[in-house]
Amino acid sequence: MNDDIVDLSSLDVTHDQLRMERLMREINRAAAPELERRALQSAPISTLAEVWRWRRMLVAASALVSLVGGSAWLLGPQTNRPAGFSPASAEVAVALGVPNELLPYFETELPQ
């Protein structure tokens, strides 16, 4: 059956190296904008992925900052507080880890 094969190799563009290189250049030139877009797009995606990977640490750090900030605000001088403010309970101070020696101070600040 192979005797029937017609030699079609003259139709094969890949046999002509110069023509092939020209075609490759044209394709790559035309593809450049899309490749550039993809390269730019892939960078932010990897940054987001990195942020996502560290999400637990970020949440923990945010909670810690909130706790420290809230404690400083609660334990700070009363002059910095809004008018009429007083600590809800000394239990809050205990929960925030205030030393036992300072607890009587909070007791005196409780509203009567």
Place this chain on the structure above:
Amino acid sequence: MMDATLVNAPDGELVARTRTGDGRAFDALVRRHFRMVYMIALGVLGNRMDAEDCAQDAFLRALTAIDQCHSPERVGAWLGMIARNTARNSYAARVVRDADSLDASHPSADTAPSPHHHAVVGELRDRLESALATLTETQRTVVLLHDLHGSPHADIARLLGISEVASRQTLFVARRVLRERLGAHTLTEFLHER
């Protein structure tokens, strides 16, 4: 321009890198599959110039849609489907264009002699194109992919949506028609020239 480290890289890796905008990976992918894509386009369109344009277009479409390639390790088959669809669209557009043209007898670009080919080869190439034009689209695609590109019948059958037996039968008929159209004398001359 071809990156030596990418020559043997698997298709899956080339696709993954192309998705992130790696131009060298895309270049390697095109070089690896260009022949197959070109043969499919030639099978549908029947002449080289249109097939070259179509192959370029097919690769650009593939790049745009490469995120939709669900089996990167089998990107060749995916490219084949894109090439066939692109070529068919191009063929339909050409039919409309030719219908609008008063001078639709022969594409002038194909008759221009190539500076890189001998005149005898150029003449036979034109004859081959004329002979191929007498085949059906399926016959052209089968004979080009099998006899020129070396694709196995299983791959051709998958691409065309036919059975392997049908692919073999189509090849047999296509070869016979080509030989009848070309004639033994022309073939002998051509082979001697090569």
